[in-house]
Amino acid sequence: MHAESEIRLPLILGNKSYRQITDDIIAPIEGKAARGWYTLLTLCGLSFLWGIGCLAYTIGVGIGAWGSNNGVDWAWDITNFVWWIGIGHAGTLISAVLLLFRQKWRMAINRSAEAMTIFAVCCAAIFVLLHTGRPWLDYMLFPLPNQFGSLWPNFNSPLLWDVFAVSTYATVSIVFWYIGLIPDFGMIRDRVIKPWQKKMYGTLSFGWGGGARHWSRFEEVSLVLAGLSTPLVFSVHSIVSFDFATSVVPGWHTTIFPPYFVSGAVFSGFAMVLTLMLVVRKIYKLEAYLTIKHIEYMNIVIIVTGSIVGVAYLTELFVAWYSGVEWEQYAFLNRATGPLAWSYWAMMTCNVFSPQLFWVKKWRTSITFTFVISIVINIGMWFERFVIIVPTLCRTYLPSTWNTYTPSFIDIGIFVGTIGMFGTLFLLFSRYFPVIAQAELKTILKSSGEQQKKDAAHHAHH
Amino acid sequence: MGSAVAKTKHIIHGVFNDEVPLLEACKKLRASGIRIKDVFSPMPIHGIDGVIGVPRTRIAICAFIYGITGTSLATLMMWYMMISDWPNDIGGKPNWAYYLNVPAFIPITFESTVFCAAHGMALTYFLRCWLVPGAKAKNPDPRTTDDKFLILLELTDEQAKKAEEILKSNGAEEVNHKGSYIVPAAYTLEEAH
Numbered sequence: 282m283h284a285e286s287e288i289r290l291p292l293i294l295g296n297k298s299y300r301q302i303t304d305d306i307i308a309p310i311e312g313k314a315a316r317g318w319y320t321l322l323t324l325c326g327l328s329f330l331w332g333i334g335c336l337a338y339t340i341g342v343g344i345g346a347w348g349s350n351n352g353v354d355w356a357w358d359i360t361n362f363v364w365w366i367g368i369g370h371a372g373t374l375i376s377a378v379l380l381l382f383r384q385k386w387r388m389a390i391n392r393s394a395e396a397m398t399i400f401a402v403c404c405a406a407i408f409v410l411l412h413t414g415r416p417w418l419d420y421m422l423f424p425l426p427n428q429f430g431s432l433w434p435n436f437n438s439p440l441l442w443d444v445f446a447v448s449t450y451a452t453v454s455i456v457f458w459y460i461g462l463i464p465d466f467g468m469i470r471d472r473v474i475k476p477w478q479k480k481m482y483g484t485l486s487f488g489w490g491g492g493a494r495h496w497s498r499f500e501e502v503s504l505v506l507a508g509l510s511t512p513l514v515f516s517v518h519s520i521v522s523f524d525f526a527t528s529v530v531p532g533w534h535t536t537i538f539p540p541y542f543v544s545g546a547v548f549s550g551f552a553m554v555l556t557l558m559l560v561v562r563k564i565y566k567l568e569a570y571l572t573i574k575h576i577e578y579m580n581i582v583i584i585v586t587g588s589i590v591g592v593a594y595l596t597e598l599f600v601a602w603y604s605g606v607e608w609e610q611y612a613f614l615n616r617a618t619g620p621l622a623w624s625y626w627a628m629m630t631c632n633v634f635s636p637q638l639f640w641v642k643k644w645r646t647s648i649t650f651t652f653v654i655s656i657v658i659n660i661g662m663w664f665e666r667f668v669i670i671v672p673t674l675c676r677t678y679l680p681s682t683w684n685t686y687t688p689s690f691i692d693i694g695i696f697v698g699t700i701g702m703f704g705t706l707f708l709l710f711s712r713y714f715p716v717i718a719q720a721e722l723k724t725i726l727k728s729s730g731e732q733q734k735k736d737a738a739h740h741a742h743h
Numbered sequence: 744m745g746s747a748v749a750k751t752k753h754i755i756h757g758v759f760n761d762e763v764p765l766l767e768a769c770k771k772l773r774a775s776g777i778r779i780k781d782v783f784s785p786m787p788i789h790g791i792d793g794v795i796g797v798p799r800t801r802i803a804i805c806a807f808i809y810g811i812t813g814t815s816l817a818t819l820m821m822w823y824m825m826i827s828d829w830p831n832d833i834g835g836k837p838n839w840a841y842y843l844n845v846p847a848f849i850p851i852t853f854e855s856t857v858f859c860a861a862h863g864m865a866l867t868y869f870l871r872c873w874l875v876p877g878a879k880a881k882n883p884d885p886r887t888t889d890d891k892f893l894i895l896l897e898l899t900d901e902q903a904k905k906a907e908e909i910l911k912s913n914g915a916e917e918v919n920h921k922g923s924y925i926v927p928a929a930y931t932l933e934e935a936h
Binding site for chain 1: 829879
């Protein structure tokens with residue numbers, strides 16, 4: 282058995298057995314839902330319905346219903362798209378990159394982080410599909426032979442790269458997530474008693490048996506998918522940043538964008554994982570599996586990526602000054618002192634200042650403090666995308682085209698709706714799916730369980 | 744050459760509480776020449792493949808082949824659409840030759856490689872393990888997805904006795920006989936050697 286250092290804190294608290302892990306993970310599925318769950322589901326469901334209404338209105342009358350105008354032709358739509366896609370990235374980072382680095386603490390959070398990825402990508406998709414103006418013609422994004430002659434989409438365009446990147450990312454994430462879910466569905470199928478549950482989980486488990494050959498293939502597939510997803514996740518947000526960086530708009534045309542966007546994505550994604558996990562931990566009593574140590578690890582990732590984001594903001598300012606290009610300089614001056622300066626300073630406070638508070642150990646191990654900061658970061662990262670897009674487009678090259686921007690009622694409604702949809706999907710997931718990858722967790726019980734570590738230490742001293 | 748005769752095979756389940764004694768029992772069974780049909784466990788057991796003789800899976804090789812297929816398909820598609828079928832001059836950047844435009848084609852080539860490798864491999868995995876919606880549960884005992892570890896054996900009379908002893912002396916919690924079946928003479932030739 283692989284022994285682990287005594288000073289490393291346990292990842293599974295208490296004296297758990299394989300059976301208890303099963304019991305704890307299946308508890309939300311077998312038991313009755315908490316009242317908090319119903320309250321949250323109602324709230325999210327209503328916001329979702331509100332969003333559907335605004336979405337239908339947009340399809341009915343066109344995107345004139347939005348606040349976007351002639352100069353500011355990208356506004357809340359692309360802000361929300363980039364925000365949601367960025368949130369999604371933490372899921373893949375946790376499940377793929379941390380798997381390649383053999384970080385055992387990922388096992389408590391990877392399942393829900395991947396679920397978050399998929400739901401966030403769904404929300405992001407709504408915005409890109411709608412912002413084309415005529416969503417019923419969205420199939421034209423794909424290189425399909427069509428009736429207009431041999432006219433193909435432009436493969437030199439980052440917008441088309443985005444179509445391929447996001448659709449690959451979405452489908453590969455779903456497959457990766459589902460392959461991991463199969464053994465856990467198998468466990469649920471063998472445990473539940475109600476006939477409809479047996480049937481449902483039987484179908485979902487695809488007949489999983491857990492034979493040695495199947496496990497061997499399972500592990501190989503997980504490893505290769507992690508290896509493929511790692512460059513994929515970096516490529517997706519790099520390509521999203523190319524949407525801006527390859528244009529000639531001052532403030533967008535910068536080579537720093539890909540790494541800056543990727544670290545920002547990881548930063549916002551980890552914040553969202555923390556927001557969700559702290560709620561899940563409380564509602565489903567998973568304190569033994571999502572320990573303070575897990576929260577601390579995630580907060581450390583937040584410090585690192587938050588600092589990268591901070592450095593990127595300052596580098597942008599420096600390069601704009603150093604370039605000597607007036608338009609470039611004005612773009613940044615406008616962001617920091619123009620009519621929408623409040624959004625710039627909101628972004629700076631939330632993203633640069635707040636994560637630095639986690640240097641204090643007492644704060645980064647406090648659940649309440651972490652929860653508050655995670656929400657602050659979510660807000661800050663939304664403002665980052667808003668600042669990049671809206672103030673920039675309000676003041677481009679020609680002062681005669683200068684414009685201002687206010688979101689419409691419909692803009693806000695669709696955004697609130699995606700938050701509701703995300704919440705609804707996540708709540709349903711946490712109630713009916715195994716929220717922790719229990720099969721994987723069982724592999725680390727002997728090396729990282731609290732009691733098991735104590736026993737090992739006890740044996741070692743004799 | 745032994746003569747071919749019909750043989751009775753007994754299905755035996757050796758159930759364990761923990762993977763450590765199970766691995767020990769597997770080693771002993773193999774050492775006494777007993778073939779292990781399969782081992783069912785709630786999670787992957789490290790090091791079991793070598794012990795029970797599971798060959799290394801070649802699924803990663805499949806992924807590589809699917810991946811390069813994706814690379815080729817994307818290259819062919821973009822060459823055909825952008826260079827051959829309808830070359831355009833977009834923003835002063837003409838599409839006269841593939842090699843001149845290749846930097847712009849890298850992202851989609853990469854995405855397509857990942858797309859084909861990931862989905863090809865996933866599909867191969869599902870089909871190879873026959874994990875499909877509606878497939879019957881493959882574990883012979885439902886407790887093996889929870890906290891039990893099971894060695895599945897299909898053995899002749901003499902072997903069954905020996906195996907039972909080994910299982911019991913190595914900490915098997917239960918040794919269950921799950922019936923027997925007859926292997927017709929035509930299929931026992933190989934084993935008669």
